[in-house]
Amino acid sequence: DAGVIQSPRHEVTEMGQEVTLRCKPISGHNSLFWYRQTMMRGLELLIYFNNNVPIDDSGMPEDRFSAKMPNASFSTLKIQPSEPRDSAVYFCASSLVDGNTIYFGEGSWLTVV
């Protein structure tokens, strides 16, 4: 079975450029989560969706970050403009809304120079 699929796996971009990270959740899952992992801050929840609707975006660092989920099988996390401090691993995860276990993708490793 396919797990959570993220792309790109690695991205190196210059400061000021737009970055778009993509996620395909596990089929049938209706909750989707975006996390950011850094050495300094650990694993932070940025935003999560239930049934394609954003429920809690309090973890989104600032207006440069935006996330969308246009349908049940696709979500994007966009950073515009990107800054070096955005360098991190961004994980997407999915679960059933009334389930409990969430499953992670392999992450998108972002470096902003």
Add this chain to the structure above:
Amino acid sequence: AQSVAQPEDQVNVAEGNPLTVKCTYSVSGNPYLFWYVQYPNRGLQFLLKYITGDNLVKGSYGFEAEFNKSQTSFHLKKPSALVSDSALYFCAVRSYSSASKIIFGSGTRLSIRP
């Protein structure tokens, strides 16, 4: 508000010895509790969970965890450590609310020496 504390940044154990990775939590109402493991350059992998019932939960790779409601703890254990268990371990909590988010601890790096 939900929170998870993993008081040890690193745990060092000799191969063959028992290991414990500590976790305490705070949540309104009854919790779902989880352990995940992360190997280098990989995503988090699910190890085990507590929902209800028996306080001792068994999971993947010989790991188990004990739920203690009075101490609000969910420590991860294994009777005999392997070098291959060396990784980063995360404890997580989710409340019974169906629309709630899952919160992770800061992680504990487990190092097993041969």
